[in-house]
Amino acid sequence: MTSAKAALLTALSRTDSPRRETLRRELARERLSEDAKLMRPKLVLASASPRRLRLLAQVGIEPDALRPASIDEKPRAGEMPRGLVARLARSKAETARDQIANDRDIADAYVLAADTIVAVGRRILMKPEYLEEAAASLNLLSGRAHRVLTAVCLITPGDKVRTKIVDTKVRFKHLSRPEIEAYIASREWRGKAGGYAIQGLAGSFVQKLSGSYTNVVGLPLTEVVGLLIGEGFPIHFNWIRAAESEAE
Numbered sequence: 630m631t632s633a634k635a636a637l638l639t640a641l642s643r644t645d646s647p648r649r650e651t652l653r654r655e656l657a658r659e660r661l662s663e664d665a666k667l668m669r670p671k672l673v674l675a676s677a678s679p680r681r682l683r684l685l686a687q688v689g690i691e692p693d694a695l696r697p698a699s700i701d702e703k704p705r706a707g708e709m710p711r712g713l714v715a716r717l718a719r720s721k722a723e724t725a726r727d728q729i730a731n732d733r734d735i736a737d738a739y740v741l742a743a744d745t746i747v748a749v750g751r752r753i754l755m756k757p758e759y760l761e762e763a764a765a766s767l768n769l770l771s772g773r774a775h776r777v778l779t780a781v782c783l784i785t786p787g788d789k790v791r792t793k794i795v796d797t798k799v800r801f802k803h804l805s806r807p808e809i810e811a812y813i814a815s816r817e818w819r820g821k822a823g824g825y826a827i828q829g830l831a832g833s834f835v836q837k838l839s840g841s842y843t844n845v846v847g848l849p850l851t852e853v854v855g856l857l858i859g860e861g862f863p864i865h866f867n868w869i870r871a872a873e874s875e876a877e
Contacts, residue, residue, distance in 0.1 A: 675725035675742035684848045698724035710748040717744035718780035740784040747823025749775045754823045766824035772803035777845045783856045795849040797840030
């Protein structure tokens with residue numbers, strides 16, 4: 630066997646893991662030690678959304694870093710709402726995890742990602758980019774019920790992936806043309822799934838809501854807190870610390 634062929638076979642037979650896995654697994658093993666267990670774990674949020682940051686702050690969670698994940702959010706042919714939102718949330722989480730892979734300060738952090746979509750039946754309403762798209766969304770939602778789905782994806786330091794989908798039903802009143810035009814002029818619809826923000830002016834459109842309100846805002850807090858606690862992230866530590874600070 631020639632030396633060139635031997636070198637090729639050696640290269641092909643290598644089983645070295647990517648650097649991301651090596652570092653992450655190394656730090657995950659270190660965390661199993663008794664000293665490491667006493668350290669507060671870190672959290673990376675795969676978003677820079679002010680709404681999601683405010684919601685996390687509401688329950689005493691402050692991410693150690695933000696790693697917004699830029700991915701293609703277009704639905705695939707025939708993709709259903711639940712399948713789409715779950716795929717996007719996981720893709721965002723995995724992209725953010727890869728971004729921190731070689732950063733020793735946060736390589737072993739929990740990674741939290743979420744994606745929210747609005748659906749009318751099987752029709753998916755994404756974030757409108759233009760005035761005409763926003764107006765079309767509001768006209769479609771006017772006087773009928775729709776669903777707001779948020780998928781939350783959590784990746785633990787040991788690379789365990791947990792996903793939860795929350796589905797909230799929202800019914801809008803009939804919207805007049807002046808109401809739609811005024812809302813479009815407010816620009817509040819920009820960057821919002823379905824072209825509206827329930828925590829803002831569009832709150833006056835809602836006749837009925839069944840399910841999680843914070844889900845419609847963009848992050849279902851009950852489910853997020855449940856996922857984090859279930860995977861060992863100490864949510865309540867911050868609550869106790871806050872109470873102690875107020876008592877001083």
